[in-house]
Amino acid sequence: ATPAATMVGTTIGAQNGVLFKGGDVLERAKDVDTVVFDKTGTLTKGEMSLTDVVAFDGGRAVTDGGDRSDDAATDGGAVTARERTDETEVLRLAAAAESGSEHPLARAIVEGARERGIDVPDATDFENVPGHGVRATVEGTEVLVGNRKLLRDEGIDPDPAAETMERLENEGKTAMLVARVSDGEGELLGVVADADTVKESAADAVAELRERGTDVMMITGDNARTARAVAEQVGIDPENVRAEVLPEDKSDAVEDIQSDGRRAMMVGDGVNDAPALVVAYVGCAIGSGTDVAIEAADVTLMRDDPLDVVKAIRVSEGTLAKIQ
Ligand code: ADP
Numbered sequence: 001a002t003p004a005a006t007m008v009g010t011t012i013g014a015q016n017g018v019l020f021k022g023g024d025v026l027e028r029a030k031d032v033d034t035v036v037f038d039k040t041g042t043l044t045k046g047e048m049s050l051t052d053v054v055a056f057d058g059g060r061a062v063t064d065g066g067d068r069s070d071d072a073a074t075d076g077g078a079v080t081a082r083e084r085t086d087e088t089e090v091l092r093l094a095a096a097a098e099s100g101s102e103h104p105l106a107r108a109i110v111e112g113a114r115e116r117g118i119d120v121p122d123a124t125d126f127e128n129v130p131g132h133g134v135r136a137t138v139e140g141t142e143v144l145v146g147n148r149k150l151l152r153d154e155g156i157d158p159d160p161a162a163e164t165m166e167r168l169e170n171e172g173k174t175a176m177l178v179a180r181v182s183d184g185e186g187e188l189l190g191v192v193a194d195a196d197t198v199k200e201s202a203a204d205a206v207a208e209l210r211e212r213g214t215d216v217m218m219i220t221g222d223n224a225r226t227a228r229a230v231a232e233q234v235g236i237d238p239e240n241v242r243a244e245v246l247p248e249d250k251s252d253a254v255e256d257i258q259s260d261g262r263r264a265m266m267v268g269d270g271v272n273d274a275p276a277l278v279v280a281y282v283g284c285a286i287g288s289g290t291d292v293a294i295e296a297a298d299v300t301l302m303r304d305d306p307l308d309v310v311k312a313i314r315v316s317e318g319t320l321a322k323i324q
């Protein structure tokens with residue numbers, strides 16, 4: 001393009017909240033054939049809230065959302081052998097362990113406990129296990145909060161919670177296991193779940209991209225079931241979902257997608273996303289994105305609106321006629 005055309009494109013972009021880092025990327029964006037969205041904070045609002053707390057006893061759900069059973073009362077007093085862990089206790093311990101984490105999942109758990117008037121004790125020896133969860137010592141006992149792998153690595157079988165986990169994940173929620181280790185013995189205590197909401201324009205953005213002939217994909221560290229439920233809400237095909245991708249593997253996943261010559265635009269908001277933004281044909285940081293993501297990106301969307309991804313491509317194509 002001529003310098004004048006580049007200037008016009010850059011200006012129209014800026015007027016629409018789409019900041020191109022240079023003439024190069026302004027040119028490239030029109031050749032994008034695949035858009036890869038990060039899930040949390042990009043397609044969803046990234047505003048988690050605690051929705052469910054389920055308590056287990058001896059690996060069996062004693063209270064499970066609205067579907068309360070009175071099993072505990074009818075099995076001959078076996079339950080009294082061990083102090084029964086109720087929902088409040090599960091949430092109290094989970095919130096304590098998570099209080100050292102900045103992760104949105106953790107913040108929602110801590111906030112949920114406060115809202116319910118629970119007195120959250122202090123934790124020590126906090127350890128973050130990226131992409132899996134946290135562990136910390138609470139009242140002298142090690143407490144774990146995280147995904148199935150976190151528990152398995154600790155020798156705790158997450159399977160008794162399988163039904164509960166699947167039910168919550170099918171609702172698009174992120175379900176996390178809560179366990180404790182005392183005297184070297186692991187015990188599954190319960191499950192907590194956080195939910196996020198899909199951004200209002202996410203489905204429209206996906207539909208417009210698909211209409212243009214662009215393949216739309218989603219990449220997330222979240223589990224496959226939750227990821228698929230969210231994908232369905234926004235109109236992304238289940239086979240285009242890459243789930244359980246560890247933070248350090250996101251850029252490999254994008255390289256893999258591009259390995260057959262695809263030209264991918266990666267759209268993300270987080271620190272996690274920066275390496276993937278760099279390897280993508282076009283890296284796009286969205287909205288309230290972190291400084292690290294903005295730094296790594298070729299395009300920055302000032303608003304938090306997935307439809308601006310379509311605008312970025314249209315500006316590059318020279319087809320964004322209407323200046324707002
Ligand atoms: P995302 O890509 O959605 O931001 P992450 O890669 O940070 O996800 O985490 C992947 C998964 O690891 C989460 O879905 C959750 O199951 C688990 N996890 C990560 N951090 C935490 C935490 N602080 N507490 C509990 N679980 C966590």
Ligand code: MG
Pocket residue numbers: 038039040041042268269270
């Ligand atoms: Mg994110």
